[in-house]
Amino acid sequence: MELQTASIDADLDALLDSIPCTSRQPRTVEELPGGLTNRNLKVTNADGCCVVRIPAEGPGMLGIDRDQEYANSVAAAEAGVGAPVLHYRPASGLTVEFLPGTALTDADLHDPAVLGRVAAACRQLHAGPRFVNDFDMFAVQARYRAIVAEHGFRLPPRYDEFAPLVARIAEALGPRVTVPCNNDLLAANMLDDGERVRIIDYEYSGNNDPCFELGNIWSEATLPAPLLDVLITAYYGRPRPEQVARARLFGLMSKYGWTLWAAIQQATSPLDFDFWSWGMEKYDRAVAEFDGPDLEPLLAAARTGG
Structure with a gap:
């Protein structure tokens, strides 16, 4: 499946401006397919590439604990098999990570x-x-x-x-x-x-x-x-x-x-x-x-x- 350029509304643009590794302009934003509990955006600028994962809204019945996810993501990166976490927002569960491959x-x-x-x-x-x-x-x-x-x-x-x-x-x-x-x-x-x-x-x-x-x-x-x-x-x-x-x-x-x-x-x-x-x-x-x-x-x- 080909990547699609994400529709950038004012709120999303402001969000990317507020994240250190995605704030630099010019930047390209592509929607990554396949997320069933997150919206995943690949952002590329002069600083490199990263993936912004924005949790989908909903009543939260699945038991996903974003603080646990963050801590375990950091541990997986320390193990050498996970992506380094470049940015995390506890209130929303938003994370920014990137790995090549x-x-x-x-x-x-x-x-x-x-x-x-x-x-x-x-x-x-x-x-x-x-x-x-x-x-x-x-x-x-x-x-x-x-x-x-x-x-x-x-x-x-x-x-x-x-x-x-x-x-x-x-x-x-x-x-x-x-x-x-x-x-x-x-x-x-x-x-x-x-x-x-x-x-x-x-x-x-x-x-x-x-x-x-x-x-x-x-x-x-x-x-x-x-x-x-x-x-x-x-x-x-x-x-x-x-x-x-x-x-x-x-x-x-x-x-x-x-x-x-x-x-x-x-x-x-x-x-x-x-x-x-x-x-x-x-x-x-x-x-x-x-x-x-x-x-x-x-x-x-x-x-x-x-």
């Missing part, structure tokens, strides 16, 4: 060489400074479900039918050792310069099981099962079938949980985007896994890899 696509992640660079970036992030908060998809999913119930938001058919299986998945995954994780590694949140991958956007970041990170990457890109083996092997340095099982279960939980994220967004977001269809694509894949023949073997295998 090309955003990956789902198609890129079918290349084992790219997956190797992704695994290296994850290892670097996971070995870095602890984040200021924790992230547990089981807790997030339960909180989202309570919000959907409280407000009467639309719920996919059979959704609650799978609650007993979710409890079994949580039990099989057992006590978890956590590391700093991004937790939202869509392909577009990874920048590749051909030699290394770096990771951006820490809205849902927090200390978590590394297999959630890996399973979420696999799930978000809708990769075939053998490529999860490639990703796990690259991350651990050798085949780890028990960790593949754990990552697949976490990938299932990510689809199940993010489905409710989409339901909340569909009901509350001011953005012109079909969140429901986006979420149902994930949910349909989750249902196929809940109903499929692989779940019981995965539960058994995961219990050996905690």
Whole structure:
């Protein structure tokens, strides 16, 4: 998708004038595609390039804590895998960052060489400074479900039918050792310069099981099962079938949980985007896994890899 020149109204122009690294004129401003909770603007002037991330307005039901996001973004930059934070405004959550590189696509992640660079970036992030908060998809999913119930938001058919299986998945995954994780590694949140991958956007970041990170990457890109083996092997340095099982279960939980994220967004977001269809694509894949023949073997295998 080509970048589009952003429409500059007086308020946006004044905002850019007030930020040290974007104030210098002349400047060009381009709208970056893909943001579902932010407006992202690439600003270029004589001082260089940066990306201004402006949080979308809304009731804030998703639980994004912008101060936590900022602190974790700084920690990721210290780890050498995240973008330096050039400017931050606590009241609005606005951040200014920049890293060179090309955003990956789902198609890129079918290349084992790219997956190797992704695994290296994850290892670097996971070995870095602890984040200021924790992230547990089981807790997030339960909180989202309570919000959907409280407000009467639309719920996919059979959704609650799978609650007993979710409890079994949580039990099989057992006590978890956590590391700093991004937790939202869509392909577009990874920048590749051909030699290394770096990771951006820490809205849902927090200390978590590394297999959630890996399973979420696999799930978000809708990769075939053998490529999860490639990703796990690259991350651990050798085949780890028990960790593949754990990552697949976490990938299932990510689809199940993010489905409710989409339901909340569909009901509350001011953005012109079909969140429901986006979420149902994930949910349909989750249902196929809940109903499929692989779940019981995965539960058994995961219990050996905690």
